[in-house]
Amino acid sequence: MTDDAQKANLTQDAAQGTTPDSASGMACARAEDATVGVPISDDARTQVVFQRDEPRRAIPFPRLKKKVKRDRHKRTKVSVFRYAYYDPAFKFFVEQVLDCDYLQLPKATKRTMELGIQNSSDYVCTPFKHMMGDWIEALELGADILVQVGGPCRLGYYGEMQEQILRDMGYDFTMLNFSHGIEQGYVGWGKEVLRTVNPDIAIPHGVKQLLACGHMLTLLDQARDFYLANGGFERERGVYRRAWEALMDEMRATTTKAEIDAAFTRGMERMREIPLNKPADPVRIGIVGELYTAIDENSNLGLDEKLMDMGVEVARTLNFSNRYTHYHEENMRRTIAEYAEYDMGPTSTMTLAAAKKYAQLGFDGLVHAKCAGCTPEIDCIPVLQRISEDFHMPVLYLTYDTETSDTGLMTRLEAFYDMLAMKKEAK
Amino acid sequence: MSDNAVRTIGIPRSLLFYEYGVLWQRFFEELGFQVVVSPPTDRAIFERGEAASVDEVCLASKTFMGHVAALAEGDQCDALFVPSFDNSDIRVGFCTKYQALPDLVRATFPQMRPQLVTMRVQKASDKKRMRADYLELARRLGANPRQASRAYKRALHAQEASDAARAKAQQETLALLAKYRKVVASDRTGTEQPPLAILLVAHPYIAHDPYIAGDIVAAIERLGATVLFADEADRTPALKRSFEFSETLPWMINRHLAGAVLQLHEQVDGIVLLSAFPCGPDSMFDDAIMRNVQGVPILNLMIDAQSGSAGTETRLESFIDILRFQGKGSYLHD
Numbered sequence: 001m002t003d004d005a006q007k008a009n010l011t012q013d014a015a016q017g018t019t020p021d022s023a024s025g026m027a028c029a030r031a032e033d034a035t036v037g038v039p040i041s042d043d044a045r046t047q048v049v050f051q052r053d054e055p056r057r058a059i060p061f062p063r064l065k066k067k068v069k070r071d072r073h074k075r076t077k078v079s080v081f082r083y084a085y086y087d088p089a090f091k092f093f094v095e096q097v098l099d100c101d102y103l104q105l106p107k108a109t110k111r112t113m114e115l116g117i118q119n120s121s122d123y124v125c126t127p128f129k130h131m132m133g134d135w136i137e138a139l140e141l142g143a144d145i146l147v148q149v150g151g152p153c154r155l156g157y158y159g160e161m162q163e164q165i166l167r168d169m170g171y172d173f174t175m176l177n178f179s180h181g182i183e184q185g186y187v188g189w190g191k192e193v194l195r196t197v198n199p200d201i202a203i204p205h206g207v208k209q210l211l212a213c214g215h216m217l218t219l220l221d222q223a224r225d226f227y228l229a230n231g232g233f234e235r236e237r238g239v240y241r242r243a244w245e246a247l248m249d250e251m252r253a254t255t256t257k258a259e260i261d262a263a264f265t266r267g268m269e270r271m272r273e274i275p276l277n278k279p280a281d282p283v284r285i286g287i288v289g290e291l292y293t294a295i296d297e298n299s300n301l302g303l304d305e306k307l308m309d310m311g312v313e314v315a316r317t318l319n320f321s322n323r324y325t326h327y328h329e330e331n332m333r334r335t336i337a338e339y340a341e342y343d344m345g346p347t348s349t350m351t352l353a354a355a356k357k358y359a360q361l362g363f364d365g366l367v368h369a370k371c372a373g374c375t376p377e378i379d380c381i382p383v384l385q386r387i388s389e390d391f392h393m394p395v396l397y398l399t400y401d402t403e404t405s406d407t408g409l410m411t412r413l414e415a416f417y418d419m420l421a422m423k424k425e426a427k
Numbered sequence: 428m429s430d431n432a433v434r435t436i437g438i439p440r441s442l443l444f445y446e447y448g449v450l451w452q453r454f455f456e457e458l459g460f461q462v463v464v465s466p467p468t469d470r471a472i473f474e475r476g477e478a479a480s481v482d483e484v485c486l487a488s489k490t491f492m493g494h495v496a497a498l499a500e501g502d503q504c505d506a507l508f509v510p511s512f513d514n515s516d517i518r519v520g521f522c523t524k525y526q527a528l529p530d531l532v533r534a535t536f537p538q539m540r541p542q543l544v545t546m547r548v549q550k551a552s553d554k555k556r557m558r559a560d561y562l563e564l565a566r567r568l569g570a571n572p573r574q575a576s577r578a579y580k581r582a583l584h585a586q587e588a589s590d591a592a593r594a595k596a597q598q599e600t601l602a603l604l605a606k607y608r609k610v611v612a613s614d615r616t617g618t619e620q621p622p623l624a625i626l627l628v629a630h631p632y633i634a635h636d637p638y639i640a641g642d643i644v645a646a647i648e649r650l651g652a653t654v655l656f657a658d659e660a661d662r663t664p665a666l667k668r669s670f671e672f673s674e675t676l677p678w679m680i681n682r683h684l685a686g687a688v689l690q691l692h693e694q695v696d697g698i699v700l701l702s703a704f705p706c707g708p709d710s711m712f713d714d715a716i717m718r719n720v721q722g723v724p725i726l727n728l729m730i731d732a733q734s735g736s737a738g739t740e741t742r743l744e745s746f747i748d749i750l751r752f753q754g755k756g757s758y759l760h761d
Contacts, residue, residue: 154677
């Protein structure tokens, strides 16, 4: 019997006053009913009627219409911490992948640092303090969402701690913390993004743009390597820096992979055209160290520029794309098998492998830059000392905390450079 | 390097020895090795470690190097056991220090005579993987599979029994404290003082190291308070509980401590957070505890290689005074 037929039957039953089917919403107790047990004569023209709680039926029609992804939504402002020269990639990620507005932070000031110091525990590693300053400024500028990355050291706990501190300070925001969802890898992160930021991201488009974003990171690092190698030998002072800034501006304006490639090609051409005054055998220094401080100009007080100004060819294997996009820890560790049997920390293998590579390539010296309290990089120091002894390559160890004056740094760098230059001449 | 020539294995009494020492000792003994554990830390050991280390490393790491030096210099052992604890475990991993230890020891003491016996513990929270790692070590040391699995089984049981005994003792202490509190509460004359219980939250290699925290534990006890060690709380429920505290806290030991704090904070009068300078995990964990655990007074102590303990003792004294006054109601009701 179909549902409709049954329903019709029941209405008929009710109309006739006979016992309806138990499936109906109404039920009748007749004289014969054992539960009532009161005899009523057959002449009775009425009946006791009561309502039964019926289990809710499932909605008969499944929702056929698939949820439509909206292409317009309330614009949210997303901010990423300041990190070296990667803000074009962050901007691309926010605008093209997350489909939100990117909040471009102005250059960090002394106030940024002070805000960071005030609101962090004293002896947490320095990037935490820099980022705290960045977040507070971002929230002051109206950010809705803050993006924090995860990592295998203390960095993995940054997001949660910073979120709590900012909430304790009274700010209202959402944090996209890539420490969540890490168990499932990319899938988990994808879910996290959809959940916290924007459920309307068109996934195929997002993935395509994410790959383009990774590509941009690689190109930025490639351009930077070229800049570091040649920037110190420009004939006219400041030309290289201007070319670099122009490249960054063009990168910031890109929206597709093709545009990224075009901007990169143009930028590299401009840099290659700059006339150089490069000696055949310049002083070459490699920079190794911790992922944030060794790269970020704001926190290492312009280490790159300072070295380049002295006329040094600078090399730095350590960068975002080498660490994340194409990184094979085990193979890299094979090259330093005599120094490290185990993976010693997030960037340790890269630090040691790069140091040994520079030594083998005949670099004149090495600068090891890290923030105060960075456990993995501190643990690299004894191993670097061995490499330094074995290859007769001087190493300058720099530990950065929240200082803002670069006088001390300048003195040490100058002395280091003089020593290297004299050593080179004596050869 | 032939591991088969090894007769005596030395274990530094530092860092994770306080977490897995029973297991290690028993494991090597069952495999037929003699085990030498370095003596408890003293000034000489610490100074030796400090001289060998880079300035910036944490106090515990310096102590560890001291123990390695003490074992290496004496002619007591022909191998040193220094494992590497991987932090591939995302939520219950270890500080990168434990990952780097074997290579760090090698780089610090390149001329060291005893060879290193190392292993990689990939996931300390995964019993099966951990067993496989130890069996692999036993195989490298020349044990047959049967010997190896028997040795590991016994060693693990010994470790678990020792942990369980500690946890049980702590429960008994808590029960006793509760009983005393009841007695005092029913005492109408008000002459009896309720007992004070202090939860000492510190990594086990800090809390139980006589050189690093011995003075502090002694000082608290001298001031008439009972010390409960957070790291002695039953580990499995504590780790589970810690996810209520934080989702992304990456370190196992800190999770254990956080879980213990959640379980015990209502049963103690005060909490002492003790960290060795500059401990990476604690630099954030202490802040998290101070922000999240409300209702119990907390004293955050940082210890460095200072030679005198007068400063910390003063702070402890005033802390315990405050707790006593609070127990009476407040300063005003005395």
